[in-house]
Amino acid sequence: MSTTSAPSPDSIVSSPSLGFDYALLQAVPRVDRGERINIGALLYCKEADFLAAEVHIDPARLRALDSEVDLTGVTDALEAIRAICAGDGSAGRAGAGTLRSRFGWLTAPRSAVVQTSAVHCGLTADPAAELDRLMNRLVR
DSSP: OOOOOOOOGGGOOOOOOEEEEEEEEEEOSOTTTTOOEEEEEEEEETTTTEEEEEEOOOHHHHHHHOTTOOHHHHHHHHHHHHHHHHTOGGGGGGGTSOHHHHHHHHHSOOOSSEEEOOOEEEEESOHHHHHHHHHHHHTO
16 A cells, blocks of 8 residues: 655645747748748736737848848837837837737738737746747747
């Protein structure tokens, strides 16, 4: 007969309990060709009241898809995304809604030089650290 004891409070590791949604930010220098490269990530977590985007542009990789890519246009689009996440007044109506509505607006399909991937979900204990992990794993 085997017996098991309950784990001590010190041995219990807290598990991720915050649900989050994320999408990758992708540069599509030639929309007509559909080729894309990951240039950032967008993460929304309702329970933590968190919406943020991180970006990383590698000009050489973008130029491999299109030697005439408008890097300023890509950078400007990414700054607009950051402003919307922050609810900055410069973002206009897109930055004025709830975090959920801003995330929905940002992830809506569009034909533009910066697009988002499909939305994925997960669990985390720290949304900011999760965003950094996604950047390291999928973008940088």
